[in-house]
Amino acid sequence: xxxxxxxxxxxxxxxxxxxxxxxxxxxxxxxxxxxxxxxxxxxxxxxxxxxxxxxxxxxxxxxxxxxxxxxxxxxxxxxxxxxxxxxxxxxxxxxxxxxxxxxxxxxxxxxxxxxxxxxxxxxxxxxxxxxxxxxxxxxxxxxxxxxxxxxxxxxxxxxxxxxxxxxxxxxxxxxxxxxxxxxxxxxxxxxxxxxxxxxxxxxxxxxxxxxxxxxxxxxxxxxxxxxxxxxxxxxxxxxxxxxxxxxxxxxxxxxxxxxxxxxxxxxxxxxxxxxxxxxxxxxxxxxxxxxxxxxxxxxxxxxxxxxxxxxxxxxxxxxxxxxxxxxxxxxxxxxxxxxxxxxxxxxxxxxxxxxxxxxxxxxxxxxxxxxxxxxxxxxxxxxxxxxxxxxxxxxxxxxxxxxxxxxxxxxxxxxxxxxxxxxxxxxxxxxxxxxxxxxxxxxxxxxxxxxxxxxxxxxxxxxxxxxxxxxxxxxxxxxxxxxxxxxxxxxxxxxxxxxxxxxxxxxxxxxxxxxxxxxxxxxxxxxxxxxxxxxxxxxxxxxxxxxxxxxxxxxxxxxxxxxxxxxxxxxxxx
Ligand SMILES: Nc1ncnc2c1ncn2[C@@H]1O[C@H](COP(=O)(O)OP(=O)(O)OP(=O)(O)O)[C@@H](O)[C@H]1O
Ligand SMILES: [Mg+2]
Numbered sequence: 001x002x003x004x005x006x007x008x009x010x011x012x013x014x015x016x017x018x019x020x021x022x023x024x025x026x027x028x029x030x031x032x033x034x035x036x037x038x039x040x041x042x043x044x045x046x047x048x049x050x051x052x053x054x055x056x057x058x059x060x061x062x063x064x065x066x067x068x069x070x071x072x073x074x075x076x077x078x079x080x081x082x083x084x085x086x087x088x089x090x091x092x093x094x095x096x097x098x099x100x101x102x103x104x105x106x107x108x109x110x111x112x113x114x115x116x117x118x119x120x121x122x123x124x125x126x127x128x129x130x131x132x133x134x135x136x137x138x139x140x141x142x143x144x145x146x147x148x149x150x151x152x153x154x155x156x157x158x159x160x161x162x163x164x165x166x167x168x169x170x171x172x173x174x175x176x177x178x179x180x181x182x183x184x185x186x187x188x189x190x191x192x193x194x195x196x197x198x199x200x201x202x203x204x205x206x207x208x209x210x211x212x213x214x215x216x217x218x219x220x221x222x223x224x225x226x227x228x229x230x231x232x233x234x235x236x237x238x239x240x241x242x243x244x245x246x247x248x249x250x251x252x253x254x255x256x257x258x259x260x261x262x263x264x265x266x267x268x269x270x271x272x273x274x275x276x277x278x279x280x281x282x283x284x285x286x287x288x289x290x291x292x293x294x295x296x297x298x299x300x301x302x303x304x305x306x307x308x309x310x311x312x313x314x315x316x317x318x319x320x321x322x323x324x325x326x327x328x329x330x331x332x333x334x335x336x337x338x339x340x341x342x343x344x345x346x347x348x349x350x351x352x353x354x355x356x357x358x359x360x361x362x363x364x365x366x367x368x369x370x371x372x373x374x375x376x377x378x379x380x381x382x383x384x385x386x387x388x389x390x391x392x393x394x395x396x397x398x399x400x401x402x403x404x405x406x407x408x409x410x411x412x413x414x415x416x417x418x419x420x421x422x423x424x425x426x427x428x429x430x431x432x433x434x435x436x437x438x439x440x441x442x443x444x445x446x447x448x449x450x451x452x453x454x455x456x457x458x459x460x461x462x463x464x465x466x467x468x469x470x471x472x473x474x475x476x477x478x479x480x481x482x483x484x485x486x487x488x489x490x491x492x493x494x495x496x497x498x499x500x501x502x503x504x505x506x507x508x509x510x511x512x513x514x515x516x517x518x519x520x521x522x523x524x525x526x527x528x529x530x531x532x533x534x535x536x537x538x539x540x541x542x543x544x545x546x547x548x549x550x551x552x553x554x555x556x557x558x559x560x561x562x563x564x565x566x567x568x569x570x571x572x573x574x
Contacts, residue, residue, distance in 0.1 A: 152346025
């Protein structure tokens with residue numbers, strides 16, 4: 001790579017060289033500096049480190065020495081010089097990150113057991129090649145597929161199976177929550193701990209954090225002293241290490257690592273919007289084929305480029321879900337029932353990247369998913385929106401609060417958009433290249449491999465979600481059942497009641513068959529891509545007329561197909 005390109009790519013990276021372990025609910029600007037004397041009075045063992053308070057470190061307790069400095073935004077050494085790969089050395093594209101983060105995440109995942117490490121080593125010693133860049137193609141070769149888009153769809157399915165949780169991983173998460181919940185109820189008998197976020201929606205990657213919230217009958221647990229009480233309580237019982245209390249933020253939280261599982265946990269207090277969102281997202285997943293697959297791919301894509309961290313202007317999990325959901329629900333060929341999304345994941349992924357990387361009008365258009373009616377909203381019709389119309393920013397209306405823009409902290413939109421556009425270019429180029437290759441040259445190749453990197457311990461392809469109940473989901477469902485009773489009967493239900501409900505549910509033999517299978521309609525990729533269908537170019541999602549658009553069936557010869565991919569590929573050089 002040329003020197004100038006390298007330094008430009010490195011400059012692009014500087015913004016991401018920050019520690020991930022931050023309060024994602026806040027932009028840094030919102031976190032005030034905390035008065036040291038004030039804090040020490042209230043909690044003598046707490047030490048202030050810039051905007052983040054560190055509850056006593058191990059050193060404090062064990063040796064009585066002054067606590068060691070641990071600044072929240074510290075950058076691990078190995079992250080300073082990320083590996084740089086562009087779009088075939090085209091520095092317009094946001095490069096894949098160094099693998100260290102994936103490795104770190106994989107280490108926190110229980111799947112990577114010691115035995116597995118040993119097996120990997122044995123394989124290497126035996127001279128077998130272990131593909132660490134895109135291990136999801138191991139023993140899953142689809143190069144004989146006639147349609148290149150079908151190959152990509154299969155590769156997406158394999159990737160999703162590859163990163164889906166094993167039985168052991170689900171059990172580890174379940175146990176972590178069970179233990180923390182018990183501890184909270186021991187400390188505060190009128191309180192309960194619930195899970196929301198990706199664990200409560202089954203949209204977590206192996207290293208994803210667990211988002212929890214403590215709600216109580218007395219509704220008084222969001223105070224600074226309560227936060228410290230819980231932090232100290234968990235630490236004393238060895239249920240939390242690396243504890244941080246972020247007390248003065250708009251959403252006060254405590255953050256820690258649960259030592260047994262090594263999973264990062266965030267706990268917020270006295271709010272229910274996340275619990276509502278979890279239920280809503282699960283209903284979207286049931287009704288929207290392809291949503292889970294595309295969300296996980298986009299999540300991993302952004303994660304591998306360090307563009308998933310809201311704290312550094314990236315795109316958070318909640319925003320990703322809303323973008324993919326609205327994309328699928330507004331896609332003309334899905335809306336008209338012409339294609340089955342699950343059979344066309346490959347093309348849909350390419351089109352997702354095309355929409356948000358090349359075509360979306362960020363200056364004037366906002367995304368709304370309120371009332372289960374995804375749509376596009378002219379920014380000037382959203383009164384509370386800041387910054388308003390005419391600014392290059394992503395605006396997604398919170399389905400639980402129409403005044404809240406959930407992507408307001410994603411200030412690094414330029415790089416996110418560039419990365420999406422780069423992914424579109426990479427995928428279309430790769431499809432074109434492989435479309436023209438002989439079967440012999442295709443063997444062992446990956447389409448997604450340039451776009452997504454997953455480094456870490458080798459995993460298996462088992463998606464064990466149908467074998468072990470996800471405790472976060474059960475408890476969230478119970479919470480909503482109790483809540484509807486509370487609304488009707490105006491009573492507060494003792495948290496212990498929910499514990500016994502959960503146990504009862506867990507005793508039932510748990511078979512999830514997955515979302516109800518919808519009738520499949522298989523369409524060829526030519527139809528899906530709308531080759532030769534000029535009407536498609538005029539599609540304007542803001543226009544109601546297009547809701548009823550009926551799309552013609554067409555047949556396409558091999559040369560037209562090749563021209564199509566060539567055309568897609570050429571668009572990147574413009
Ligand atoms: N900007 C926001 N405004 C309101 N609620 C938010 C916002 N960001 C996150 N949340 C709430 O927190 C939950 C978790 O958000 P997050 O962005 O961590 O997604 P996630 O699905 O948990 O992804 P990940 O696996 O990457 O942690 C969301 O489901 C939502 O309820
Ligand atoms: Mg989360």
